[in-house]
Structures are given as structure tokens and as C-alpha cells.
Amino acid sequence: xxxxxxxxVVRRGLARWVAHxxxxxxxxLHPRAVRRHVAGADDFAHRLKGHRIGxxxxxxxxxxLPVEDTGAAVLAHxxxxxxxxxxxxQAPDEKHLRIRVRFADTVGTExxxxxxxxxxxxxxxxxxPDGLPDVIAxxxxxxxxxxxxxxxxxxxxxxxxxxxxxxxxxxxxxxGVGNIYADEALWRARLHYERxxxxxxxxxxxxxxxxxxxxxxxxxxxxxxxxxxxxxxxNGESGYFDRSLDxxxxxxxxxxxxxxxxxxxxxxxxxxxxxxxCQRPPRPSRLS
Numbered sequence: 001x002x003x004x005x006x007x008x009v010v011r012r013g014l015a016r017w018v019a020h021x022x023x024x025x026x027x028x029l030h031p032r033a034v035r036r037h038v039a040g041a042d043d044f045a046h047r048l049k050g051h052r053i054g055x056x057x058x059x060x061x062x063x064x065l066p067v068e069d070t071g072a073a074v075l076a077h078x079x080x081x082x083x084x085x086x087x088x089x090q091a092p093d094e095k096h097l098r099i100r101v102r103f104a105d106t107v108g109t110e111x112x113x114x115x116x117x118x119x120x121x122x123x124x125x126x127x128x129p130d131g132l133p134d135v136i137a138x139x140x141x142x143x144x145x146x147x148x149x150x151x152x153x154x155x156x157x158x159x160x161x162x163x164x165x166x167x168x169x170x171x172x173x174x175x176g177v178g179n180i181y182a183d184e185a186l187w188r189a190r191l192h193y194e195r196x197x198x199x200x201x202x203x204x205x206x207x208x209x210x211x212x213x214x215x216x217x218x219x220x221x222x223x224x225x226x227x228x229x230x231x232x233x234x235n236g237e238s239g240y241f242d243r244s245l246d247x248x249x250x251x252x253x254x255x256x257x258x259x260x261x262x263x264x265x266x267x268x269x270x271x272x273x274x275x276x277x278c279q280r281p282p283r284p285s286r287l288s
Contacts, residue, residue: 002078004142004176005219007063010084014056014065017086018111022052024104033098033113036077036123047072047124048101057131060142060175064125064133072124075133076113082120085112142176143212154205157197164200165193165272168212177212180248181219183273185211187247192279193272199282218244247273 002010026045028034037044047070054066057073065074076084085094086109089102099113099122113122125133141148156173167173168182177185186193188211200208222244246256251264255275264271 002061003178003181004058004060004144005181005216007058007061007078007176008144008220009223010078011056011058011063013086014063014084014111017109018053018065019055020052021103021105021107023048023050024102025049027100027102028098029100030098030115030118032118033115033121034123036075036121044122044124048074050104059132059136059139059145060171061178062133062136062139062175066127066131067124071127073127073131073133075123075125075135077120077123079115079117079120081116083112083114085114086110087112139171140173140175143174143209144176144216148174150206150209151202153209154200154202157200157205160197162197163193164191164195164197164208165267167197174212176216179270179272180245181212181215183247184215184245187273187275187279188215190278192281193267193274195282247275249273 026048028041028045031041034041034044048067051070052068053074054068056063056065058064063076063078065076067073076082078084081096088108089110094112094114096114096116096118097112098115098118101111101113103110113120115121125135127133128137140153153174157167160167160170160173162170165182165186168177168185169179183193185208189208191208247262250262250273253262254260255262255278258275258277260275260277262273263276264273
């Protein structure tokens with residue numbers, strides 16, 4: 001699934017091409033694309049028609065389009081294959097086009113939601129006073145957010161009594177970090193994914209957060225990570241940070257730091273990639 005850099009790339013594209021435009025009409029072409037909007041497709045379309053889209057926002061992996069003067073927002077669930085594309089009205093429909101949003105202006109482009117696997121979708125939700133959709137109010141700030149509280153994160157990390165990769169993927173502790181960037185940051189920090197969070201000192205936490213930010217900013221600079229054609233920006237272009245990955249997907253290849261062959265281990269229905277020399281596993285705790 002897309003992580004913070006990929007979602008931020010899409011948000012920036014929407015800010016350029018969709019923000020401050022008024023919706024002329026909405027066409028829902030597949031009911032699953034609005035299944036999270038419990039009132040149904042007709043209500044979804046009706047509540048958007050005639051309203052202006054505000055500046056797109058993001059928290060972690062979550063992206064939404066404020067609907068001005070309504071107190072609501074369109075929350076985008078990209079799922080495994082969801083794409084928000086800006087296309088000219090004359091462009092041929094994509095095979096897996098699910099929702100089309102037309103605008104009441106002469107720009108000549110429309111917003112399309114395309115989703116091959118239909119795991120994603122769009123839905124309307126009420127927002128809190130700070131503009132956050134109510135259904136994601138529990139999501140923590142992400143490490144690129146200027147209001148992210150590193151000290152509070154460290155305290156929560158110490159209290160969580162878990163292991164570090166589980167903590168990085170816990171969106172109520174820190175948002176936006178997924179499997180790819182967790183592995184990359186842990187490799188940079190020379191930390192094993194099973195390192196207990198209770199052992200983290202404040203300097204160690206701050207160092208790890210620095211690596212998380214660095215790897216995400218590096219991915220953002222090249223459009224994110226696209227292993228296939230499913231993760232694209234609003235113009236349908238893939239990012240290419242996959243060429244710069246140091247850990248994820250590099251099983252059997254030499255560690256770029258020490259030359260030891262990288263390993264992969266099954267982990268929580270995913271995989272963890274690490275260097276067995278640079279990222280030594282924690283010692284088993286002794287029973288007293």
C-alpha cells in the first residue's frame with residue numbers, strides 16, 4: 001500500500017490541479033468505490049455537486065479534499081491500487097475507472113478515481129474544528145508534520161512495551177510509516193526490527209526519527225516508490241525511489257554498508273528485510 005511519500009506526491013498534484021474548483025457533477029461507475037459512504041452513490045454525488053473543493057490535506061497515509069462551506073471532506077482510501085488522476089475530458093476512460101468528477105470551469109480537466117482491485121474508494125465525512133475527517137481523528141501526526149511532538153513520541157514508545165517495527169507501523173503512535181520505509185529507516189539506524197521499545201533512550205529515538213524523515217524526504221524528491229504501475233501521481237507517472245532502496249526487497253544482495261548478504265524474514269503477514277551483521281537481533285531477555 002502507498003505510504004506517506006506516495007500519498008504526499010498525490011496531494012501535491014491535487015493541490016495544483018483540483019483545489020478551488022467547483023464540482024459540476026459526479027459519476028459513480030462502481031458501487032464499491034463509495035461503499036464507505038453509507039448513504040450511497042447518489043447521496044455522495046449530490047453532496048458534492050455545486051460545491052468548491054478546498055486545499056487537499058494529508059495526515060500520514062490519509063488524504064482528504066475539504067468541501068468548502070459544508071464542514072465535510074472527501075476522504076480518499078487508495079487501498080492496494082487506487083489512483084487519483086487528472087485527465088482531460090477527451091482522454092479515453094481507463095479500464096478500471098470507478099468515479100469521475102467534472103468541474104464547472106473551462107480548465108478542461110476532470111478528476112478520476114481508478115482502482116483495479118476495488119479495495120479503495122472515496123467517502124464523505126464530517127470534519128473536526130481543525131478540518132480532520134472524524135473517522136481518522138485517532139491517527140497520530142506524521143514525522144514530517146511541523147507539529148509532530150518527538151518527545152511525546154519517545155515517551156509513548158517507551159510505554160508501548162512492543163518492538164520497534166511494530167511501533168513504527170502503529171498509526172496511533174506515528175503515522176505515515178509503512179513496511180518499506182520502516183525497513184529503510186531501521187537499516188540506516190542499524191536497528192533490528194525486533195528491538196524492544198523499552199530499551200530506547202531519547203538520543204536513540206531522535207536518531208531513528210531523523211532517519212525516518214531523511215528516507216521519506218529522499219523518496220518524496222523522486223516521486224515515491226513504485227514497484228509497478230499502480231502507484232502513480234495525478235499525471236499517471238511512477239516514482240523511482242525503488243532504485244535507491246537499501247533494505248526493502250534486497251534479499252540475497254550485498255548490504256551497501258558492510259557487504260553481508262541481506263536477509264528477509266516473514267513478519268506479521270509481511271516481510272522484513274535487514275542486514276544480519278549491521279542489524280543484529282536483540283539478545284533474549286533472561287528470566288530472573
